[in-house]
Amino acid sequence: MGLHTKSILVNLSISRWTARKLDRKATKEVHENNGAAKDAGRYNKRLISKEHLKEVESLAGEIRGMFYEMTLPWCDTGSRVLPIKLFSDFRKKEAEYHGKWNDAVARLVANYDVAREEARERLGDLYDINEFPAEISDKFAFDVKAYPVPDSSDFRIAGLDDEDMEEIRKSVAESIKSTEEDTLRDLYNRIKKVAHSVTDRLAEDREEGKPKIFKNSLINNISELLGILPGLNISDDENIEELGKRLSEVSKYSPEELREDEKKRKSTAEIANDILGNINSLGF
Numbered sequence: 001m002g003l004h005t006k007s008i009l010v011n012l013s014i015s016r017w018t019a020r021k022l023d024r025k026a027t028k029e030v031h032e033n034n035g036a037a038k039d040a041g042r043y044n045k046r047l048i049s050k051e052h053l054k055e056v057e058s059l060a061g062e063i064r065g066m067f068y069e070m071t072l073p074w075c076d077t078g079s080r081v082l083p084i085k086l087f088s089d090f091r092k093k094e095a096e097y098h099g100k101w102n103d104a105v106a107r108l109v110a111n112y113d114v115a116r117e118e119a120r121e122r123l124g125d126l127y128d129i130n131e132f133p134a135e136i137s138d139k140f141a142f143d144v145k146a147y148p149v150p151d152s153s154d155f156r157i158a159g160l161d162d163e164d165m166e167e168i169r170k171s172v173a174e175s176i177k178s179t180e181e182d183t184l185r186d187l188y189n190r191i192k193k194v195a196h197s198v199t200d201r202l203a204e205d206r207e208e209g210k211p212k213i214f215k216n217s218l219i220n221n222i223s224e225l226l227g228i229l230p231g232l233n234i235s236d237d238e239n240i241e242e243l244g245k246r247l248s249e250v251s252k253y254s255p256e257e258l259r260e261d262e263k264k265r266k267s268t269a270e271i272a273n274d275i276l277g278n279i280n281s282l283g284f
Contacts, residue, residue: 002176003081003149003176003179003234004148004149004150006083006234007082007083007084008081008146008148008149009074009079009080009081009082009149010067010080010081010082010090010144010145010147011078011079011144011146011147012063012064012078012080012143013141014060014142015139015140015141015142016056016057016139016141017053017136017139017140018053019048019052020045020046020047021044022043023044023045023126026126027042030043045123047123047131047132048115048118048119049115049118052108052111052112052115053108055104055107055108056101056104056105056108059097059100059101059104060142063101066093066097067080067144068080069224069228070089071090072183072187072232072234073179073182073183074179074182075178075179081149081234082146083231083232083234085230085231085234086231086232089231097142098142101142105137108136108140109136112136116129119132149176150172150175180234183232184235184237184240185284187229187233187237187240188240188243189284190229191229191240191244191247191275191279192276192284194222194247194250195247195250195272195275195276195279196272196276197221198269198272199269199273199276201214201218202265202266203266203269205262205265211258211259211262211265214255214259216255219251219253219254219258220255222247222250222251223251225247226244226247226251229244230244243275243278243279246275246278250268250271250272253268
Protein backbone atom coordinates (compact mmCIF):
# COMPACT_ATOMS: atom_id res chain seq x y z
CA MET A 1 0.00 0.00 0.00
CA GLY A 2 1.17 3.50 -0.81
CA LEU A 3 1.85 6.32 1.60
CA HIS A 4 -1.48 7.92 0.65
CA THR A 5 -3.37 4.97 2.15
CA LYS A 6 -1.48 5.01 5.45
CA SER A 7 -1.27 8.69 6.28
CA ILE A 8 -2.48 12.23 5.72
CA LEU A 9 -0.71 15.57 5.65
CA VAL A 10 -1.27 18.02 8.48
CA ASN A 11 -0.20 21.63 8.83
CA LEU A 12 0.01 23.47 12.14
CA SER A 13 -0.40 27.22 12.38
CA ILE A 14 -0.08 29.18 15.62
CA SER A 15 -0.55 32.92 15.79
CA ARG A 16 -0.16 35.05 18.88
CA TRP A 17 0.46 38.64 19.88
CA THR A 18 4.08 39.06 20.91
CA ALA A 19 3.44 42.41 22.64
CA ARG A 20 6.65 43.76 21.14
CA LYS A 21 6.92 47.10 19.39
CA LEU A 22 9.78 48.85 17.65
CA ASP A 23 10.36 52.22 19.30
CA ARG A 24 11.88 54.39 16.59
CA LYS A 25 12.37 57.36 18.88
CA ALA A 26 14.23 55.32 21.50
CA THR A 27 16.28 53.65 18.77
CA LYS A 28 17.32 57.04 17.40
CA GLU A 29 18.25 58.31 20.87
CA VAL A 30 20.39 55.24 21.58
CA HIS A 31 22.22 55.70 18.27
CA GLU A 32 22.81 59.41 18.88
CA ASN A 33 23.86 59.02 22.51
CA ASN A 34 26.39 56.34 21.60
CA GLY A 35 27.64 57.69 18.31
CA ALA A 36 26.36 54.57 16.56
CA ALA A 37 25.33 54.08 12.93
CA LYS A 38 21.62 53.93 12.11
CA ASP A 39 21.83 50.21 11.33
CA ALA A 40 23.68 49.38 14.56
CA GLY A 41 20.56 48.13 16.33
CA ARG A 42 16.88 48.50 17.07
CA TYR A 43 15.07 49.08 20.34
CA ASN A 44 12.10 46.74 20.61
CA LYS A 45 10.10 47.22 23.77
CA ARG A 46 7.82 44.71 25.44
CA LEU A 47 4.46 46.41 25.84
CA ILE A 48 3.22 44.18 28.65
CA SER A 49 5.13 42.08 31.14
CA LYS A 50 6.20 38.67 29.89
CA GLU A 51 4.48 37.15 32.92
CA HIS A 52 1.12 37.88 31.32
CA LEU A 53 2.12 36.03 28.14
CA LYS A 54 3.99 33.16 29.77
CA GLU A 55 1.08 30.70 29.86
CA VAL A 56 0.17 31.16 26.19
CA GLU A 57 3.79 31.04 25.05
CA SER A 58 4.39 27.86 27.06
CA LEU A 59 1.31 26.25 25.54
CA ALA A 60 2.45 27.19 22.04
CA GLY A 61 5.69 25.31 22.70
CA GLU A 62 3.81 22.28 24.03
CA ILE A 63 1.52 22.22 21.01
CA ARG A 64 4.46 22.34 18.60
CA GLY A 65 6.18 19.60 20.57
CA MET A 66 3.10 17.35 20.37
CA PHE A 67 2.73 18.09 16.66
CA TYR A 68 6.31 17.13 15.81
CA GLU A 69 6.33 14.14 18.14
CA MET A 70 3.30 12.49 16.49
CA THR A 71 4.16 13.32 12.89
CA LEU A 72 6.92 12.68 10.38
CA PRO A 73 8.74 14.96 7.90
CA TRP A 74 7.21 15.87 4.54
CA CYS A 75 9.35 17.86 2.08
CA ASP A 76 10.10 21.39 3.29
CA THR A 77 6.64 22.93 3.08
CA GLY A 78 5.74 23.03 6.78
CA SER A 79 3.30 20.16 6.40
CA ARG A 80 3.98 16.89 8.20
CA VAL A 81 2.93 13.27 7.71
CA LEU A 82 0.39 12.00 10.25
CA PRO A 83 0.04 8.20 10.24
CA ILE A 84 -3.57 7.03 10.17
CA LYS A 85 -2.84 4.78 13.16
CA LEU A 86 -2.14 7.88 15.25
CA PHE A 87 -4.96 10.02 13.83
CA SER A 88 -7.45 9.39 16.65
CA ASP A 89 -4.90 10.05 19.42
CA PHE A 90 -3.67 13.14 17.57
CA ARG A 91 -7.18 14.57 17.30
CA LYS A 92 -7.84 13.93 20.99
CA LYS A 93 -4.68 15.76 22.00
CA GLU A 94 -5.45 18.55 19.57
CA ALA A 95 -8.90 18.98 21.15
CA GLU A 96 -7.39 19.00 24.64
CA TYR A 97 -4.92 21.68 23.63
CA HIS A 98 -7.67 23.75 22.01
CA GLY A 99 -9.43 23.78 25.36
CA LYS A 100 -6.26 24.75 27.24
CA TRP A 101 -5.44 27.39 24.63
CA ASN A 102 -8.88 29.00 24.75
CA ASP A 103 -8.79 29.09 28.56
CA ALA A 104 -5.31 30.62 28.62
CA VAL A 105 -6.24 33.28 26.05
CA ALA A 106 -9.43 34.09 27.99
CA ARG A 107 -7.39 34.67 31.16
CA LEU A 108 -4.96 36.89 29.29
CA VAL A 109 -7.77 38.93 27.74
CA ALA A 110 -9.42 39.32 31.17
CA ASN A 111 -6.15 40.70 32.59
CA TYR A 112 -5.30 42.88 29.61
CA ASP A 113 -6.55 46.15 31.11
CA VAL A 114 -4.49 45.51 34.23
CA ALA A 115 -1.44 44.71 32.10
CA ARG A 116 -1.83 47.97 30.18
CA GLU A 117 -2.01 49.96 33.40
CA GLU A 118 1.06 48.22 34.77
CA ALA A 119 2.89 49.17 31.58
CA ARG A 120 2.55 52.88 32.38
CA GLU A 121 4.95 52.52 35.28
CA ARG A 122 7.06 49.73 33.79
CA LEU A 123 7.77 51.51 30.49
CA GLY A 124 8.06 55.00 31.94
CA ASP A 125 8.64 57.57 29.20
CA LEU A 126 8.53 54.79 26.59
CA TYR A 127 4.83 54.27 27.27
CA ASP A 128 2.47 55.18 24.43
CA ILE A 129 -1.19 54.22 24.82
CA ASN A 130 -1.65 54.33 21.04
CA GLU A 131 0.68 51.36 20.61
CA PHE A 132 -1.67 49.07 22.54
CA PRO A 133 -4.40 47.35 20.50
CA ALA A 134 -7.92 47.86 21.79
CA GLU A 135 -8.62 44.12 21.55
CA ILE A 136 -6.21 41.18 21.60
CA SER A 137 -8.48 38.12 21.60
CA ASP A 138 -8.39 37.90 17.79
CA LYS A 139 -4.58 37.89 17.80
CA PHE A 140 -4.34 34.39 19.28
CA ALA A 141 -5.20 31.22 17.38
CA PHE A 142 -3.96 27.78 16.57
CA ASP A 143 -5.28 25.48 13.90
CA VAL A 144 -4.43 22.17 12.26
CA LYS A 145 -5.44 21.61 8.65
CA ALA A 146 -5.43 18.17 7.02
CA TYR A 147 -4.79 17.25 3.39
CA PRO A 148 -4.52 13.99 1.45
CA VAL A 149 -1.11 12.65 0.51
CA PRO A 150 -0.72 12.76 -3.29
CA ASP A 151 -1.08 9.47 -5.16
CA SER A 152 1.28 9.37 -8.13
CA SER A 153 -0.67 6.52 -9.74
CA ASP A 154 -3.91 8.51 -9.80
CA PHE A 155 -2.88 12.08 -10.49
CA ARG A 156 -4.88 14.12 -13.00
CA ILE A 157 -4.87 17.78 -14.01
CA ALA A 158 -7.24 19.05 -16.68
CA GLY A 159 -5.61 20.79 -19.62
CA LEU A 160 -2.24 19.00 -19.56
CA ASP A 161 -1.18 16.57 -22.27
CA ASP A 162 -0.05 13.02 -21.50
CA GLU A 163 3.65 13.83 -21.68
CA ASP A 164 3.40 16.65 -19.14
CA MET A 165 1.21 14.53 -16.88
CA GLU A 166 3.76 11.74 -16.95
CA GLU A 167 6.51 14.17 -15.92
CA ILE A 168 4.37 15.34 -13.00
CA ARG A 169 3.61 11.76 -11.96
CA LYS A 170 7.32 10.95 -11.96
CA SER A 171 8.06 14.03 -9.89
CA VAL A 172 5.34 13.15 -7.37
CA ALA A 173 6.55 9.55 -7.17
CA GLU A 174 10.12 10.72 -6.54
CA SER A 175 8.94 13.13 -3.83
CA ILE A 176 6.96 10.41 -2.09
CA LYS A 177 9.89 8.00 -2.25
CA SER A 178 12.15 10.66 -0.78
CA THR A 179 9.60 11.32 1.96
CA GLU A 180 9.41 7.63 2.84
CA GLU A 181 13.20 7.59 3.18
CA ASP A 182 13.10 10.72 5.33
CA THR A 183 10.39 9.34 7.62
CA LEU A 184 12.38 6.16 8.15
CA ARG A 185 15.54 8.14 8.86
CA ASP A 186 13.57 10.26 11.33
CA LEU A 187 12.54 7.15 13.29
CA TYR A 188 16.08 5.82 13.45
CA ASN A 189 17.27 9.22 14.65
CA ARG A 190 14.63 9.28 17.38
CA ILE A 191 15.75 5.88 18.61
CA LYS A 192 19.40 6.90 18.41
CA LYS A 193 18.72 10.04 20.42
CA VAL A 194 17.15 8.29 23.40
CA ALA A 195 19.61 5.37 23.29
CA HIS A 196 22.58 7.75 23.20
CA SER A 197 21.21 9.64 26.20
CA VAL A 198 21.06 6.39 28.15
CA THR A 199 24.64 5.39 27.34
CA ASP A 200 25.83 8.90 28.17
CA ARG A 201 24.17 8.88 31.58
CA LEU A 202 24.45 5.23 32.63
CA ALA A 203 27.52 3.69 30.99
CA GLU A 204 29.95 5.09 33.55
CA ASP A 205 29.41 6.13 37.17
CA ARG A 206 30.97 9.03 38.93
CA GLU A 207 33.52 8.44 41.67
CA GLU A 208 32.78 5.88 44.42
CA GLY A 209 30.15 4.10 42.34
CA LYS A 210 27.76 7.00 42.40
CA PRO A 211 25.60 7.24 39.28
CA LYS A 212 25.67 10.29 37.09
CA ILE A 213 22.80 12.63 37.77
CA PHE A 214 19.92 12.10 35.39
CA LYS A 215 16.28 13.15 35.23
CA ASN A 216 13.32 10.79 35.17
CA SER A 217 12.75 11.93 31.59
CA LEU A 218 15.74 9.78 30.56
CA ILE A 219 13.47 6.73 30.85
CA ASN A 220 10.10 8.45 30.45
CA ASN A 221 11.11 9.73 27.01
CA ILE A 222 11.75 6.14 25.92
CA SER A 223 8.34 5.03 27.18
CA GLU A 224 6.67 7.87 25.30
CA LEU A 225 8.50 6.98 22.09
CA LEU A 226 7.57 3.31 22.44
CA GLY A 227 3.93 4.34 22.77
CA ILE A 228 3.84 5.89 19.30
CA LEU A 229 6.64 4.03 17.50
CA PRO A 230 4.39 1.31 15.98
CA GLY A 231 2.08 3.99 14.60
CA LEU A 232 4.94 6.06 13.22
CA ASN A 233 6.41 3.04 11.44
CA ILE A 234 4.32 3.58 8.30
CA SER A 235 6.91 1.70 6.22
CA ASP A 236 6.37 -1.42 8.37
CA ASP A 237 10.14 -1.60 8.68
CA GLU A 238 11.10 -4.83 10.44
CA ASN A 239 14.31 -3.32 11.81
CA ILE A 240 12.33 -0.56 13.51
CA GLU A 241 10.05 -3.20 15.05
CA GLU A 242 13.05 -5.13 16.36
CA LEU A 243 14.73 -1.99 17.70
CA GLY A 244 11.49 -1.10 19.45
CA LYS A 245 11.57 -4.47 21.25
CA ARG A 246 15.16 -3.86 22.31
CA LEU A 247 14.30 -0.35 23.40
CA SER A 248 11.55 -1.69 25.65
CA GLU A 249 14.29 -3.60 27.52
CA VAL A 250 16.03 -0.30 28.17
CA SER A 251 12.94 1.12 29.83
CA LYS A 252 12.03 -1.90 31.98
CA TYR A 253 13.68 -0.40 35.09
CA SER A 254 12.35 2.73 36.75
CA PRO A 255 14.65 5.75 37.20
CA GLU A 256 14.72 5.00 40.94
CA GLU A 257 15.87 1.42 40.35
CA LEU A 258 18.62 2.60 38.02
CA ARG A 259 19.86 5.16 40.53
CA GLU A 260 20.07 2.53 43.27
CA ASP A 261 21.46 -0.48 41.39
CA GLU A 262 24.81 -0.34 39.58
CA LYS A 263 24.28 -3.69 37.81
CA LYS A 264 20.97 -2.54 36.37
CA ARG A 265 22.60 0.69 35.16
CA LYS A 266 25.37 -1.23 33.43
CA SER A 267 23.08 -3.79 31.77
CA THR A 268 20.71 -1.06 30.60
CA ALA A 269 23.59 0.95 29.16
CA GLU A 270 24.88 -2.15 27.34
CA ILE A 271 21.51 -2.73 25.67
CA ALA A 272 21.35 0.92 24.63
CA ASN A 273 24.87 0.68 23.23
CA ASP A 274 23.90 -2.45 21.26
CA ILE A 275 20.96 -0.53 19.79
CA LEU A 276 23.30 2.23 18.64
CA GLY A 277 25.60 -0.34 17.08
CA ASN A 278 22.71 -1.96 15.22
CA ILE A 279 21.53 1.38 13.87
CA ASN A 280 25.03 2.28 12.71
CA SER A 281 25.40 -1.07 10.97
CA LEU A 282 22.18 -0.31 9.05
CA GLY A 283 23.71 2.90 7.76
CA PHE A 284 21.63 5.37 9.77
